[in-house]
Amino acid sequence: MNTSGSLVCVGTGMMLGAHISPRSRSYIEHADVVFAAVSDPVVELWLQEMHRDVRSLQPLYSEGKSRHDTYREMVDLMLSELRGGKKVCGAFYGHPGVFAYAPHRVIELARAEGFVAHMEPGISAEDCLYADLGIDPGRVGCQHYEASQFMFYRRQIDTSAYLVLWQVGIAGDRSFRRYATGSAYRQLLVELLTEYYPPHHEVIIYEAATLPISKPRMQKLALSALIDTELFLQSTMVLPPCQPLARNDAMLLRIEELDRVLNSNLPATPKHQ
Numbered sequence: 631m632n633t634s635g636s637l638v639c640v641g642t643g644m645m646l647g648a649h650i651s652p653r654s655r656s657y658i659e660h661a662d663v664v665f666a667a668v669s670d671p672v673v674e675l676w677l678q679e680m681h682r683d684v685r686s687l688q689p690l691y692s693e694g695k696s697r698h699d700t701y702r703e704m705v706d707l708m709l710s711e712l713r714g715g716k717k718v719c720g721a722f723y724g725h726p727g728v729f730a731y732a733p734h735r736v737i738e739l740a741r742a743e744g745f746v747a748h749m750e751p752g753i754s755a756e757d758c759l760y761a762d763l764g765i766d767p768g769r770v771g772c773q774h775y776e777a778s779q780f781m782f783y784r785r786q787i788d789t790s791a792y793l794v795l796w797q798v799g800i801a802g803d804r805s806f807r808r809y810a811t812g813s814a815y816r817q818l819l820v821e822l823l824t825e826y827y828p829p830h831h832e833v834i835i836y837e838a839a840t841l842p843i844s845k846p847r848m849q850k851l852a853l854s855a856l857i858d859t860e861l862f863l864q865s866t867m868v869l870p871p872c873q874p875l876a877r878n879d880a881m882l883l884r885i886e887e888l889d890r891v892l893n894s895n896l897p898a899t900p901k902h903q
């Protein structure tokens with residue numbers, strides 16, 4: 631097979647024109663064909679300024695159609711140009727590898743067929759969230775789950791770390807066909823979360839700004855109020871910790887003993903870490 635084609639999936643970032651890396655821009659400019667899965671038609675217009683052959687993947691989505699089918703079609707479209715020997719660029723909003731199936735899948739399949747394929751990172755909703763909400767994921771730790779998966783499977787939640795739920799606007803959708811679920815589904819999510827958090831626990835609904843002129847949504851509310859809150863496809867939910875970090879005294883003691891054996895100059899373990 632002719633494997634002269636190549637594939638790159640790039641991230642365009644969250645904010646129109648402001649977040650793209652020079653490398654991602656260069657891959658777009660130098661591709662033979664660009665496939666675009668971006669959040670807004672204005673972003674497509676901006677991409678068209680960088681390349682004359684930008685093909686939108688957005689029409690592949692439609693209410694009632696399984697997103698699995700949509701993703702498969704995206705992958706097939708990119709692969710077919712690749713097999714034709716083209717330099718293919720998939721431009722995805724945010725980071726192409728964060729909560730995004732098609733970019734990972736198309737790279738995997740392209741490599742299996744012997745093509746050169748890779749991913750260029752982008753600024754994701756997660757990056758904007760840390761900046762806007764002033765959260766450092768390294769301070770007490772941070773867990774990320776897709777909201778429906780969080781409901782469908784049993785997880786071990788650490789309530790002394792942040793919890794971030796993605797796609798909360800379609801929480802509980804088993805069909806992969808809907809673009810919104812409703813308060814009855816959210817009620818179940820709240821019931822699940824209140825096994826770990828008090829109902830009055832303050833949570834945040836976050837939506838990063840996607841235009842330089844707009845402001846992020848950073849709405850604080852009680853967990854129980856989630857049921858009647860307006861949520862969209864672009865909404866992400868943040869639950870700050872409700873417990874302090876619990877020291878692992880047994881492990882700290884073992885480390886202290888090890889330190890004593892290996893380096894007698896080290897100080898004793900700080901008591902308030």
Ligand SMILES: C[S@@+](CC[C@H](N)C(=O)[O-])C[C@H]1O[C@@H](n2cnc3c(N)ncnc32)[C@H](O)[C@@H]1O
Nearest residue numbers: 724725728729754755796797837838863864866
């Ligand atoms: C399919 S994922 C795509 C994420 C994207 N690849 C990224 O890097 O951010 C869609 C989910 O990302 C989050 N998301 C997308 N746009 C967002 C925005 N403007 N603000 C906050 N979260 C957003 C929401 O949780 C949404 O349901």
